[in-house]
Amino acid sequence: MxxxxxxxxxLELVPQAIQGHPAIVKHAKMRKKKPSRILLDSTYHHQAIRSKYAAEAERRxxxxxxxxxxxxxxxxxxxxxxxxxxxxxxxxxxxxxxxxxxxxxxxxxxxxxxxxxxxxxxxxxxxxxxxxxxxxxxxxxxxxxxxxxxxxxxxxxxxxxxxxxxxxxxxxxxxxxxxxxxxxxxxxxxxxxxxxxxxxxxxxxxxxxxxxxxxxxxx
The missing domain is CATH 3.40.1280.10 (SPOUT methyltransferase, trefoil knot domain)
Structure with missing residues (x-):
């Protein structure tokens, strides 16, 4: 085997530290979900990631x-x-x-x-x-x-x-x-x-x- x-x-849910970022809030609203219940996705959340986790912005x-x-x-x-x-x-x-x-x-x-x-x-x-x-x-x-x-x-x-x-x-x-x-x-x-x-x-x-x-x- x-x-x-x-x-x-x-692979992670949006971290609490950036759940209030405008890019996160907008995407969560579009999907009709709370920011805390959506996956972190650099396609939509790159600016939010960079705002708090700049050193990992190309990774997370x-x-x-x-x-x-x-x-x-x-x-x-x-x-x-x-x-x-x-x-x-x-x-x-x-x-x-x-x-x-x-x-x-x-x-x-x-x-x-x-x-x-x-x-x-x-x-x-x-x-x-x-x-x-x-x-x-x-x-x-x-x-x-x-x-x-x-x-x-x-x-x-x-x-x-x-x-x-x-x-x-x-x-x-x-x-x-x-x-x-x-x-x-x-x-x-x-x-x-x-x-x-x-x-x-x-x-x-x-x-x-x-x-x-x-x-x-x-x-």
């Missing part, structure tokens, strides 16, 4: 990365065959567990609404039949719970040829869920930190590459 974690992803508010990543993972042959488990870990140490049966909306706007529902209710569709569940948990705690060999994908890691890299059947790959910068969480506990390409890969591309390699080995 492969476990795939999107770590330190930039990226639900789109999570959307692309999950679409790639959940629609993979590996997931259809029941050999993949997927998790989204956020900058605020929220962990969303994705059931293998989950088929996510292809529409980005519907995906955003789904994630907002998860943050508000902790379960989708409900506690008795959850497809998505949210809980507070650090990246380290999640990896320890899974218990597999843990491998971080990072351009700063040891360069490996993925076609020759030894991938055991029980493995956890950790991929950064942010557009730039480095992990916020300490990832030095991992068994290995490796690079599979001479450059930066988007999270969903990295996910596709390791899923395809695992499929070649074990499907």
């Amino acid at each position: 492969m476990h795939l974690i999107l770590a330190d992803s930039e 508010g990226r639900p789109d990365i999570v959307h692309f990543f999950l679409m790639n993972a959940q629609e993979s042959l590996l997931n259809y065959e029941g050999k993949l488990r997927v998790y989204v870990h956020t900058r605020n140490n929220d962990v969303i567990r994705i059931s293998p049966e989950t088929r996510l909306p292809k529409s980005y706007n519907r995906f955003v609404g789904l994630m907002e529902h998860v943050f508000q209710n902790k379960y989708v569709p409900d506690k008795e039949n959850p497809l998505l569940t949210l809980e507070k948990m650090s990246l380290r705690a999640l990896v320890d719970e899974i218990g597999n060999k843990a491998v971080v994908l990072s351009e700063k890691g040891k360069k490996v040829n993925l076609k020759e890299y030894d991938i055991p059947e029980d493995i956890t790959f950790i991929i950064g869920g942010f557009p730039s910068g480095d992990f916020l969480s300490n990832v030095n506990f991992a068994d290995e930190i490796v690079s599979i390409y001479d450059g930066t890969l988007m999270a969903w591309v990295a996910a596709y590459e390791v899923i395809a390699r695992y499929e070649n080995l074990y499907l």
Whole structure:
């Protein structure tokens, strides 16, 4: 079984410090929701982010990365065959567990609404039949719970040829869920930190590459 974690992803509700910013208020009003109940999204909230979090303005508010990543993972042959488990870990140490049966909306706007529902209710569709569940948990705690060999994908890691890299059947790959910068969480506990390409890969591309390699080995 492969476990795939999107770590330190930039998925969060609008922080309290900027809920009163005009850009946030306007967008929330348009969506007929309270500012505290909408996802932070740099497409609409860049000015608000910059006003309070200037050093992270190019990083925060990226639900789109999570959307692309999950679409790639959940629609993979590996997931259809029941050999993949997927998790989204956020900058605020929220962990969303994705059931293998989950088929996510292809529409980005519907995906955003789904994630907002998860943050508000902790379960989708409900506690008795959850497809998505949210809980507070650090990246380290999640990896320890899974218990597999843990491998971080990072351009700063040891360069490996993925076609020759030894991938055991029980493995956890950790991929950064942010557009730039480095992990916020300490990832030095991992068994290995490796690079599979001479450059930066988007999270969903990295996910596709390791899923395809695992499929070649074990499907």
